[in-house]
Amino acid sequence: MTIKRPEPVQVIKQRRDAALSGLLSGVPYIGYLGITFDRRGDELTAILPFDEKLIGNPSIPALHGGVTAAFLEVAAIIELAWGTLWEAMESGQTDTPAANAPIRLPKTIDFTVDYLRAGLPRDAYARARINRSGRRYASVHVEAWQDNRARLFAQGTGHFLMPQPPGSPAE
Amino acid sequence: MTDLIRIARQFIEAIPHARALGMQFESLGDGKAAISMPYDPRFVGDPATGVIHGGAVSALMDTASGAAVMCHPTAPTSTATLDLRIDYFRAATPGQAILARADCYHVTRSVAFVRVTATDGDESRPVAAATGAFTLDRHKGTGP
Numbered sequence: 001m002t003i004k005r006p007e008p009v010q011v012i013k014q015r016r017d018a019a020l021s022g023l024l025s026g027v028p029y030i031g032y033l034g035i036t037f038d039r040r041g042d043e044l045t046a047i048l049p050f051d052e053k054l055i056g057n058p059s060i061p062a063l064h065g066g067v068t069a070a071f072l073e074v075a076a077i078i079e080l081a082w083g084t085l086w087e088a089m090e091s092g093q094t095d096t097p098a099a100n101a102p103i104r105l106p107k108t109i110d111f112t113v114d115y116l117r118a119g120l121p122r123d124a125y126a127r128a129r130i131n132r133s134g135r136r137y138a139s140v141h142v143e144a145w146q147d148n149r150a151r152l153f154a155q156g157t158g159h160f161l162m163p164q165p166p167g168s169p170a171e
Numbered sequence: 172m173t174d175l176i177r178i179a180r181q182f183i184e185a186i187p188h189a190r191a192l193g194m195q196f197e198s199l200g201d202g203k204a205a206i207s208m209p210y211d212p213r214f215v216g217d218p219a220t221g222v223i224h225g226g227a228v229s230a231l232m233d234t235a236s237g238a239a240v241m242c243h244p245t246a247p248t249s250t251a252t253l254d255l256r257i258d259y260f261r262a263a264t265p266g267q268a269i270l271a272r273a274d275c276y277h278v279t280r281s282v283a284f285v286r287v288t289a290t291d292g293d294e295s296r297p298v299a300a301a302t303g304a305f306t307l308d309r310h311k312g313t314g315p
Contacts, residue, residue, distance in 0.1 A: 028215040029224035053191040056234075057251070064188035065237070065252035066230025073226045105217055108225045112256040 019085055020044075023078065023103055033067065035074055042086050046075040046126040055121065063119025068144065072126060072156035073111050076140040079128035080106045080160055104163035106138060111158035119153050120146055138162055175199055175242075182238065189234050192227060196238075202275040204238035206231060209268045221265035225299070228289055229257050231271045232301045236285040239273035240305045243283065248308045250283065255303040263298045267291040275305075283307045 020039055024030055033054070038045040048054070048071045056064025081103060126144040133139075138160045145152050179196040183189045183206075192214070197205040208231045216224025233252055240250040263269055273287035283305040289298045 026218045027224070028213050028218065029227060032213045033226075053187050055187040056189075057249075058185055058187065059249075062251070064186065064230060064233070065255065066226070066233040067188055069229040069233060069255060069257070070224065070226025073229065074224075104219065107262075108257075108259045110256065110258045111225070111229070112254070113229075113252075114254055115252045118251065 015089065016086075019089055020082065023081055023085060026103060027074075027105075029070070030074055030078075033070060033074070035071065037078065042082070044075075044079060044082055044127070046071065046078065046128075048124040048126070050122050050124075057118075060118055061121050063121070063124070065113075065115060068115065068119050068124075068154045069111070069113045069156070071124060072113060072142040072144055072154060073108060073158065075126040075128045075142050075144075076111070076156070076158050077106055077108070077160070079130060079142075080133070080138055080140060080162070083130060083133065084162075106160040106162050109137075109159040109161055111156060113154060113156045115154050117151075117153045122146055124153070125149075133162070136162055136164075179204075179238070179242075182241070183234075186234065188230065192230060194231060194234060197270065199238060199242050202239055202243040203273065204235050204242060205270060205272045206235040206238065207268050207270045210266050215265075217262075220262065222262040223265075223269065225257070225259055228259075228263065228269060228271075228299050229255070229301070231269060232257065232273070232287045232289055232299065233303070235271035235273035236275075236287050236301070236303050236305065239275040239285055239287070240278075240283040240307065243275045243278055245278055245307075245309065247278075247283070248310055250308070251306045253282070253304040253306055255301055257299055257301040259299045260297055263289075263291045264293070269298060278307060280309075281307050 054067045128142040131139045142156045144154045179199045214227040271289045277284040285303045288300045
Protein backbone atom coordinates (compact mmCIF):
# COMPACT_ATOMS: atom_id res chain seq x y z
CA MET A 1 0.00 0.00 0.00
CA THR A 2 1.38 3.36 -1.01
CA ILE A 3 0.53 6.67 0.59
CA LYS A 4 -0.27 9.39 -1.93
CA ARG A 5 2.15 12.26 -1.51
CA PRO A 6 0.47 15.63 -1.02
CA GLU A 7 0.70 18.01 -3.95
CA PRO A 8 3.35 20.76 -3.74
CA VAL A 9 1.94 23.91 -2.18
CA GLN A 10 2.64 26.01 -5.30
CA VAL A 11 0.53 23.68 -7.43
CA ILE A 12 -2.39 23.95 -5.03
CA LYS A 13 -2.08 27.72 -4.74
CA GLN A 14 -1.84 28.18 -8.46
CA ARG A 15 -4.94 26.06 -9.08
CA ARG A 16 -6.96 27.96 -6.46
CA ASP A 17 -5.83 31.38 -7.66
CA ALA A 18 -6.58 30.45 -11.27
CA ALA A 19 -10.06 29.28 -10.30
CA LEU A 20 -10.74 32.55 -8.45
CA SER A 21 -9.43 34.80 -11.20
CA GLY A 22 -11.43 32.79 -13.75
CA LEU A 23 -14.56 33.43 -11.71
CA LEU A 24 -13.88 37.18 -11.43
CA SER A 25 -12.58 37.91 -14.92
CA GLY A 26 -15.84 36.70 -16.44
CA VAL A 27 -17.86 39.52 -14.85
CA PRO A 28 -17.32 42.91 -16.56
CA TYR A 29 -19.04 44.92 -13.81
CA ILE A 30 -16.58 43.65 -11.17
CA GLY A 31 -13.72 44.92 -13.33
CA TYR A 32 -15.53 48.20 -13.99
CA LEU A 33 -15.84 48.94 -10.26
CA GLY A 34 -12.25 47.75 -9.76
CA ILE A 35 -13.13 45.13 -7.14
CA THR A 36 -10.43 42.56 -6.36
CA PHE A 37 -10.36 39.63 -3.92
CA ASP A 38 -7.76 38.64 -1.37
CA ARG A 39 -7.70 34.87 -0.73
CA ARG A 40 -6.44 33.10 2.39
CA GLY A 41 -7.23 29.39 1.97
CA ASP A 42 -10.93 29.43 1.22
CA GLU A 43 -11.52 32.77 2.96
CA LEU A 44 -12.18 35.73 0.66
CA THR A 45 -11.98 39.46 1.36
CA ALA A 46 -13.39 41.76 -1.29
CA ILE A 47 -11.42 44.96 -1.86
CA LEU A 48 -12.83 48.12 -3.46
CA PRO A 49 -9.90 50.48 -4.18
CA PHE A 50 -11.01 54.11 -4.03
CA ASP A 51 -11.66 55.85 -7.32
CA GLU A 52 -13.13 59.26 -8.16
CA LYS A 53 -15.93 57.70 -10.19
CA LEU A 54 -17.29 55.92 -7.08
CA ILE A 55 -18.22 59.21 -5.40
CA GLY A 56 -21.90 59.89 -4.78
CA ASN A 57 -21.78 63.06 -2.72
CA PRO A 58 -18.94 65.33 -3.82
CA SER A 59 -19.39 67.85 -1.00
CA ILE A 60 -18.52 65.41 1.83
CA PRO A 61 -17.11 63.53 -0.27
CA ALA A 62 -18.68 60.10 0.22
CA LEU A 63 -18.99 56.84 -1.72
CA HIS A 64 -22.20 56.50 -3.72
CA GLY A 65 -24.81 54.44 -1.86
CA GLY A 66 -25.31 52.42 -5.03
CA VAL A 67 -21.59 51.62 -5.16
CA THR A 68 -21.77 50.36 -1.58
CA ALA A 69 -24.80 48.22 -2.45
CA ALA A 70 -23.09 46.84 -5.56
CA PHE A 71 -19.87 46.11 -3.64
CA LEU A 72 -21.75 44.15 -0.96
CA GLU A 73 -23.78 42.28 -3.55
CA VAL A 74 -20.67 41.34 -5.54
CA ALA A 75 -19.00 40.10 -2.34
CA ALA A 76 -22.05 37.93 -1.55
CA ILE A 77 -22.40 36.45 -5.06
CA ILE A 78 -18.69 35.67 -5.35
CA GLU A 79 -18.65 34.08 -1.89
CA LEU A 80 -21.50 31.76 -2.95
CA ALA A 81 -20.01 30.91 -6.35
CA TRP A 82 -16.57 30.43 -4.77
CA GLY A 83 -18.05 27.98 -2.23
CA THR A 84 -19.45 25.83 -5.04
CA LEU A 85 -16.24 26.10 -7.06
CA TRP A 86 -14.07 25.28 -4.05
CA GLU A 87 -16.04 22.11 -3.31
CA ALA A 88 -15.80 20.95 -6.91
CA MET A 89 -12.09 21.74 -6.98
CA GLU A 90 -11.25 20.05 -3.68
CA SER A 91 -13.18 16.91 -4.53
CA GLY A 92 -11.28 16.71 -7.80
CA GLN A 93 -14.37 17.09 -10.03
CA THR A 94 -12.91 20.00 -11.90
CA ASP A 95 -9.25 20.55 -12.43
CA THR A 96 -9.32 23.96 -14.01
CA PRO A 97 -12.90 25.13 -13.62
CA ALA A 98 -12.19 28.46 -15.31
CA ALA A 99 -11.28 26.74 -18.55
CA ASN A 100 -14.60 24.89 -18.73
CA ALA A 101 -18.01 26.29 -19.57
CA PRO A 102 -18.71 29.74 -18.09
CA ILE A 103 -19.47 29.56 -14.39
CA ARG A 104 -23.13 29.98 -13.63
CA LEU A 105 -23.63 32.56 -10.93
CA PRO A 106 -26.32 32.65 -8.24
CA LYS A 107 -29.14 35.11 -8.95
CA THR A 108 -30.09 37.75 -6.42
CA ILE A 109 -33.67 37.48 -5.16
CA ASP A 110 -33.45 40.38 -2.75
CA PHE A 111 -30.75 42.41 -1.08
CA THR A 112 -31.02 44.76 1.89
CA VAL A 113 -28.33 47.30 2.63
CA ASP A 114 -27.93 48.93 6.02
CA TYR A 115 -25.91 52.14 5.68
CA LEU A 116 -24.21 52.69 9.01
CA ARG A 117 -21.96 55.66 8.17
CA ALA A 118 -20.78 57.54 5.12
CA GLY A 119 -18.31 55.66 2.94
CA LEU A 120 -15.09 57.66 3.00
CA PRO A 121 -12.96 58.37 -0.08
CA ARG A 122 -10.58 55.48 0.57
CA ASP A 123 -10.37 51.70 0.03
CA ALA A 124 -13.19 49.54 1.35
CA TYR A 125 -13.22 45.88 2.35
CA ALA A 126 -15.99 43.31 2.67
CA ARG A 127 -16.42 39.77 3.87
CA ALA A 128 -19.48 37.63 3.29
CA ARG A 129 -20.81 34.85 5.51
CA ILE A 130 -23.15 32.22 4.14
CA ASN A 131 -25.81 31.76 6.81
CA ARG A 132 -27.73 29.13 4.92
CA SER A 133 -27.09 27.43 1.65
CA GLY A 134 -29.69 24.97 0.44
CA ARG A 135 -30.12 23.28 -2.91
CA ARG A 136 -32.15 26.15 -4.35
CA TYR A 137 -31.88 29.11 -1.98
CA ALA A 138 -29.09 30.73 -0.02
CA SER A 139 -28.98 33.49 2.58
CA VAL A 140 -25.82 35.56 2.88
CA HIS A 141 -24.71 38.34 5.23
CA VAL A 142 -21.97 40.80 4.24
CA GLU A 143 -20.00 43.26 6.35
CA ALA A 144 -18.02 46.16 4.92
CA TRP A 145 -15.47 48.40 6.59
CA GLN A 146 -12.73 50.86 5.71
CA ASP A 147 -10.04 51.75 8.25
CA ASN A 148 -11.22 49.72 11.22
CA ARG A 149 -12.53 46.17 10.97
CA ALA A 150 -14.78 46.77 13.99
CA ARG A 151 -16.30 49.99 12.60
CA LEU A 152 -18.53 48.80 9.76
CA PHE A 153 -19.72 51.44 7.31
CA ALA A 154 -22.34 49.15 5.79
CA GLN A 155 -23.77 45.67 6.10
CA GLY A 156 -26.15 43.73 3.94
CA THR A 157 -28.26 40.59 3.81
CA GLY A 158 -29.48 38.93 0.66
CA HIS A 159 -31.28 35.88 -0.63
CA PHE A 160 -30.08 34.13 -3.75
CA LEU A 161 -31.32 31.53 -6.18
CA MET A 162 -28.59 28.94 -6.67
CA PRO A 163 -27.73 27.74 -10.17
CA GLN A 164 -29.00 24.20 -10.69
CA PRO A 165 -26.40 21.57 -11.60
CA PRO A 166 -26.50 20.59 -15.29
CA GLY A 167 -28.94 17.79 -16.02
CA SER A 168 -31.19 18.52 -13.06
CA PRO A 169 -34.92 19.00 -13.69
CA ALA A 170 -35.92 22.52 -14.69
CA GLU A 171 -36.54 24.97 -11.87
CA MET B 172 -40.19 72.74 -15.41
CA THR B 173 -37.33 73.27 -17.88
CA ASP B 174 -35.53 75.07 -15.08
CA LEU B 175 -36.00 72.07 -12.83
CA ILE B 176 -34.63 69.73 -15.51
CA ARG B 177 -31.58 71.99 -15.88
CA ILE B 178 -31.00 71.86 -12.12
CA ALA B 179 -31.52 68.10 -12.26
CA ARG B 180 -28.88 67.75 -14.98
CA GLN B 181 -26.45 69.69 -12.83
CA PHE B 182 -27.35 67.39 -9.93
CA ILE B 183 -26.32 64.32 -11.97
CA GLU B 184 -23.25 66.08 -13.37
CA ALA B 185 -22.17 66.74 -9.78
CA ILE B 186 -22.39 63.04 -8.82
CA PRO B 187 -19.34 61.32 -10.30
CA HIS B 188 -20.82 57.83 -10.06
CA ALA B 189 -24.13 58.84 -11.68
CA ARG B 190 -22.18 60.43 -14.53
CA ALA B 191 -19.95 57.34 -14.80
CA LEU B 192 -23.00 55.11 -15.26
CA GLY B 193 -24.43 57.47 -17.90
CA MET B 194 -27.56 58.33 -15.91
CA GLN B 195 -30.03 60.85 -17.32
CA PHE B 196 -33.02 62.61 -15.79
CA GLU B 197 -36.32 61.94 -17.54
CA SER B 198 -38.56 63.85 -15.15
CA LEU B 199 -38.41 65.42 -11.73
CA GLY B 200 -40.67 67.23 -9.29
CA ASP B 201 -42.96 67.03 -6.28
CA GLY B 202 -41.11 64.16 -4.58
CA LYS B 203 -40.93 62.09 -7.77
CA ALA B 204 -37.92 61.40 -9.99
CA ALA B 205 -37.35 59.28 -13.10
CA ILE B 206 -33.79 58.51 -14.18
CA SER B 207 -32.63 56.30 -17.04
CA MET B 208 -29.38 54.40 -17.56
CA PRO B 209 -28.34 53.22 -21.03
CA TYR B 210 -27.24 49.64 -21.65
CA ASP B 211 -23.45 49.33 -21.41
CA PRO B 212 -21.41 46.10 -21.81
CA ARG B 213 -19.10 47.29 -19.01
CA PHE B 214 -21.97 46.93 -16.51
CA VAL B 215 -22.73 43.30 -17.37
CA GLY B 216 -22.98 40.96 -14.38
CA ASP B 217 -23.55 37.65 -16.15
CA PRO B 218 -21.27 37.19 -19.16
CA ALA B 219 -23.23 34.15 -20.33
CA THR B 220 -26.37 36.21 -20.93
CA GLY B 221 -25.16 39.83 -21.18
CA VAL B 222 -27.53 40.86 -18.42
CA ILE B 223 -26.70 44.05 -16.46
CA HIS B 224 -25.39 43.47 -12.93
CA GLY B 225 -27.91 43.96 -10.12
CA GLY B 226 -25.46 46.34 -8.49
CA ALA B 227 -25.73 48.82 -11.39
CA VAL B 228 -29.54 48.65 -11.15
CA SER B 229 -29.22 49.28 -7.39
CA ALA B 230 -27.03 52.33 -8.04
CA LEU B 231 -29.64 53.68 -10.47
CA MET B 232 -32.52 53.10 -8.04
CA ASP B 233 -30.54 54.64 -5.16
CA THR B 234 -29.80 57.76 -7.24
CA ALA B 235 -33.44 58.12 -8.34
CA SER B 236 -34.56 57.70 -4.71
CA GLY B 237 -32.15 60.38 -3.48
CA ALA B 238 -33.35 62.73 -6.22
CA ALA B 239 -36.99 62.08 -5.26
CA VAL B 240 -36.18 63.04 -1.66
CA MET B 241 -34.36 66.20 -2.75
CA CYS B 242 -37.29 67.43 -4.86
CA HIS B 243 -39.89 66.79 -2.14
CA PRO B 244 -42.02 69.92 -1.48
CA THR B 245 -40.49 70.25 2.01
CA ALA B 246 -37.23 71.17 0.21
CA PRO B 247 -34.56 69.24 2.13
CA THR B 248 -31.00 70.56 2.00
CA SER B 249 -29.34 67.14 1.85
CA THR B 250 -30.04 63.43 2.13
CA ALA B 251 -28.24 60.10 2.55
CA THR B 252 -29.41 56.49 2.28
CA LEU B 253 -30.14 54.83 5.62
CA ASP B 254 -31.53 51.58 4.29
CA LEU B 255 -32.41 50.17 0.89
CA ARG B 256 -34.12 46.85 0.22
CA ILE B 257 -34.04 45.71 -3.38
CA ASP B 258 -36.19 42.96 -4.88
CA TYR B 259 -35.07 41.53 -8.22
CA PHE B 260 -37.96 40.23 -10.32
CA ARG B 261 -36.23 39.20 -13.52
CA ALA B 262 -33.11 39.76 -15.62
CA ALA B 263 -33.12 43.05 -17.53
CA THR B 264 -33.22 42.47 -21.28
CA PRO B 265 -29.69 42.91 -22.72
CA GLY B 266 -29.38 45.97 -24.94
CA GLN B 267 -32.22 47.90 -23.33
CA ALA B 268 -31.95 51.01 -21.18
CA ILE B 269 -33.29 50.81 -17.62
CA LEU B 270 -35.63 53.44 -16.18
CA ALA B 271 -36.03 53.96 -12.43
CA ARG B 272 -39.09 55.83 -11.14
CA ALA B 273 -38.85 56.86 -7.51
CA ASP B 274 -41.56 58.28 -5.28
CA CYS B 275 -40.80 59.90 -1.95
CA TYR B 276 -44.21 59.11 -0.49
CA HIS B 277 -43.72 60.12 3.13
CA VAL B 278 -41.42 62.36 5.13
CA THR B 279 -41.02 63.03 8.83
CA ARG B 280 -38.85 65.75 10.38
CA SER B 281 -35.70 63.69 9.85
CA VAL B 282 -36.54 60.66 7.68
CA ALA B 283 -37.84 60.24 4.12
CA PHE B 284 -39.47 57.05 2.83
CA VAL B 285 -39.15 56.11 -0.84
CA ARG B 286 -40.52 53.49 -3.23
CA VAL B 287 -38.79 52.92 -6.56
CA THR B 288 -39.42 50.65 -9.55
CA ALA B 289 -37.05 49.78 -12.39
CA THR B 290 -38.29 48.82 -15.86
CA ASP B 291 -36.71 48.12 -19.24
CA GLY B 292 -38.53 48.22 -22.61
CA ASP B 293 -41.38 46.14 -21.22
CA GLU B 294 -43.25 48.52 -18.90
CA SER B 295 -45.72 45.86 -17.77
CA ARG B 296 -43.03 43.63 -16.23
CA PRO B 297 -40.72 45.52 -13.83
CA VAL B 298 -37.11 44.37 -13.54
CA ALA B 299 -36.70 45.31 -9.88
CA ALA B 300 -38.24 47.35 -7.09
CA ALA B 301 -36.88 48.80 -3.89
CA THR B 302 -37.98 50.59 -0.75
CA GLY B 303 -35.69 52.83 1.20
CA ALA B 304 -35.37 55.08 4.20
CA PHE B 305 -33.28 58.24 3.76
CA THR B 306 -31.93 60.82 6.16
CA LEU B 307 -33.35 64.31 5.73
CA ASP B 308 -31.64 67.59 6.52
CA ARG B 309 -33.68 70.76 6.42
CA HIS B 310 -33.14 74.44 6.73
CA LYS B 311 -33.32 75.50 10.35
CA GLY B 312 -36.78 76.53 11.48
CA THR B 313 -38.77 74.55 8.90
CA GLY B 314 -40.60 71.25 9.10
CA PRO B 315 -43.82 69.99 10.64
